[in-house]
Each structure stands twice: as C-alpha cells, then as structure tokens.
Amino acid sequence: MTGHDGYGDRWFDREAGPVVRPYAVTSGRTLPSGGASFGLIDVVVATSERQPQFLRLGPEHRRILSLCRRPTPIVDLTSEIDLPLGVVRVLLGDLTSEGMVRVLPTQKQPMTDERLLRMVLDGLESL
Amino acid sequence: MDSNHYDGALPPAGAGTRAGGSVPSTAKILISGGFGVGKTTLVGVISEIRPLRTEEPMSDRSVGVDDTRGVRAKTTTTVAMDFGRISFPSQLVLYLFGTPGQERFWFMWDELSVGAIGAVVMADTQRVADCFAAIDYFEHNGIPFIIAVNCFDGAPRFSPDDIRIALCLGPEIPIVLCDARVRDSVKHVLVSLVRYVMSGHRRRNQISMA
Numbered sequence: 001m002t003g004h005d006g007y008g009d010r011w012f013d014r015e016a017g018p019v020v021r022p023y024a025v026t027s028g029r030t031l032p033s034g035g036a037s038f039g040l041i042d043v044v045v046a047t048s049e050r051q052p053q054f055l056r057l058g059p060e061h062r063r064i065l066s067l068c069r070r071p072t073p074i075v076d077l078t079s080e081i082d083l084p085l086g087v088v089r090v091l092l093g094d095l096t097s098e099g100m101v102r103v104l105p106t107q108k109q110p111m112t113d114e115r116l117l118r119m120v121l122d123g124l125e126s127l
Numbered sequence: 128m129d130s131n132h133y134d135g136a137l138p139p140a141g142a143g144t145r146a147g148g149s150v151p152s153t154a155k156i157l158i159s160g161g162f163g164v165g166k167t168t169l170v171g172v173i174s175e176i177r178p179l180r181t182e183e184p185m186s187d188r189s190v191g192v193d194d195t196r197g198v199r200a201k202t203t204t205t206v207a208m209d210f211g212r213i214s215f216p217s218q219l220v221l222y223l224f225g226t227p228g229q230e231r232f233w234f235m236w237d238e239l240s241v242g243a244i245g246a247v248v249m250a251d252t253q254r255v256a257d258c259f260a261a262i263d264y265f266e267h268n269g270i271p272f273i274i275a276v277n278c279f280d281g282a283p284r285f286s287p288d289d290i291r292i293a294l295c296l297g298p299e300i301p302i303v304l305c306d307a308r309v310r311d312s313v314k315h316v317l318v319s320l321v322r323y324v325m326s327g328h329r330r331r332n333q334i335s336m337a
Binding site: 023039040041042043045069070071073075076078079082083084085086087104106107108109111112114116117118119120121122123124125126127 | 148149150151152153154155173177178179180181182210212213215217219220221222224238239241242243244245310314317318321322324325328
C-alpha cells in the first residue's frame with residue numbers, strides 16, 4: 001500500500017487524471033458549439049489542409065487533426081489523446097464548425113443494419 | 128423507412144479524407160451484469176483493451192447513495208473505464224463496452240447503448256439478482272440482449288430453464304452457458320447475440336409486412 005491508496009485520494013490519483021484541468025483546453029466550455037452530438041463510435045475524418053477562419057488552434061486541436069488524417073472513431077481518438085470524452089467532443093465541435101473535420105454519424109437507433117450485422121457475424125465467426 | 132436512415136457506420140460513397148485511408152465500419156456491443164461477474168475477463172479474453180476517460184456531472188441521485196467523502200466540492204466526476212476493441216480485416220471495428228456497475232453511472236448507459244447491436248447480460252448463478260437492473264434497463268429501452276451465465280469453477284450449475292424462471296425471462300431470449308476466461312466460449316456468446324438480433328429483425332419485418 002502506498003499513500004495514494006488513501007480513501008480521500010481515490011478520485012485524485014494519477015490514474016483518474018486531473019479533475020479540473022481538462023476543461024481548461026476548451027476554455028471552460030463543456031458542450032460542443034452548435035449543439036452537435038457525437039456518438040462514441042462515429043468516425044472522424046480530417047477534410048482539408050485549410051487554415052481555420054475563426055478558431056485559434058490549440059495543441060489539442062492539432063493532435064486531433066493529426067490523428068484523424070486516418071479516419072478514426074471518436075472512442076479511439078479519445079483513448080489515444082487521453083482527454084475526457086466531453087473535452088474531445090468540444091474540440092471536435094470547434095473543428096467541425098470550421099469544416100476541418102467531418103464526423104460521420106452511426107445509426108442512433110438500435111442497430112438494424114443487416115449488412116453491418118452480417119459483417120460482424122462473419123468477423124466473429126472467423127476469429 | 129430504413130432507406131432514410133444513414134446506413135450504419137458506413138461512409139457515404141466518396142467521403143473525402145485529407146490523406147486517404149478507408150473509413151472503418153464501426154459497431155458496438157454492451158457487456159453488462161453485476162459487480163465481479165466477469166465482464167472485464169470476458170472483454171479481455173477476446174479483444175484489445177483500451178482506456179477511456181470521461182468526465183461527467185454527478186447527478187443529484189447519487190447524493191446520499193454513494194459515499195462522496197473527499198469529493199464533496201466537486202460537481203463532475205472522472206470515470207475511468209476500459210473498452211475492448213476487435214479489428215477485423217474487413218475494415219470493421221467492433222467495440223465491447225462494459226457497463227459501469229454503480230447507479231451513479233447510469234448516465235453512461237444511455238451513452239453506451241445508443242446505436243448498440245445489443246447487450247450481453249452476464250449472470251452468476253450464486254447472485255442471480257445482480258443482473259436484474261441490467262435486464263430491466265435493456266427491456267425498457269428496447270435493446271436486444273441475451274444472458275450469458277458465467278460458469279466459474281465450483282459454481283453450482285443450473286439448467287438454462289431454471290435460470291430462465293429465476294430471471295423471469297420469456298422463451299425467446301437466449302441463455303448461453305459460458306466461461307469468460309475461454310476465448311472460444313466468449314466468441315460463442317457474441318455470435319449468439321448477433322444471431323439473435325438478426326433473427327429478431329427478421330421476425331419483426333415479417334410481422335410488419337403481414
């Protein structure tokens with residue numbers, strides 16, 4: 001046991017990450033601009049090399065842009081850059097409103113796409 | 128009609144990407160059940176485990192329910208969770224999300240279940256009641272699910288019929304016996320879920336066409 005296992009530290013240890021700081025990179029905003037809602041497995045793709053018109057790109061924006069040169073699902077993006085999901089959503093809102101990335105939505109209802117289900121079934125059976 | 132729906136996770140033809148790379152299809156399955164029933168084991172045996180951080184408001188509901196000593200001044204809580212990822216050669220990525228157990232994380236269930244194929248509810252025959260909450264949630268939200276009974280060594284084995292009665296489940300819901308430590312067994316569980324979901328869609332389509 002170390003001092004970090006103490007009860008009061010439970011949510012503040014290194015594993016849990018910083019508690020307040022993440023939203024500093026969004027200037028305190030907790031919701032994406034334009035009310036966009038991004039699903040966990042929606043795929044993000046960078047769309048152009050152009051410079052943003054209104055947005056001042058922070059290092060986290062640049063990391064997202066760099067990662068989604070290859071189309072990347074939001075959950076992987078979030079895991080990769082190690083920021084909370086809520087923060088990543090705000091940053092993605094910035095980038096989509098500048099047209100620098102596109103977020104390709106997945107079906108929001110219970111999944112009924114036969115073709116995708118068949119792909120999943122075939123994939124699992126081949127494991 | 129379905130034709131108005133965006134077609135799953137598949138991109139529109141010619142979706143422009145800056146540096147190329149094809150757009151993966153994505154799908155997710157929820158792994159649910161009581162604390163210590165083997166969710167993490169099941170996910171880990173078949174997929175690559177990755178960390179995910181979310182930070183969400185703490186709901187009023189948790190006041191007086193959870194022990195929040197030491198975090199009282201906080202209005203958000205960091206939820207560190209893992210998820211499983213299986214990449215297939217067909218450019219498909221399947222995600223396995225374990226649903227967090229404590230009640231204060233119910234908000235995550237909505238997030239996780241949107242657009243999911245369905246759920247695996249893991250049951251432990253020694254603590255059957257632990258999975259009632261999950262079953263209620265999925266029934267309520269119209270999310271198809273199957274039951275996977277994790278057969279630990281030495282755990283008393285019951286027949287699927289006994290379990291069906293104990294869980295008050297209709298005859299259509301599959302109950303699969305599994306060992307969450309064995310990859311082939313977990314694969315069988317996931318395959319059972321997807322087959323069940325596909326057969327459910329066919330059933331519903333037939334009813335609506337009749």
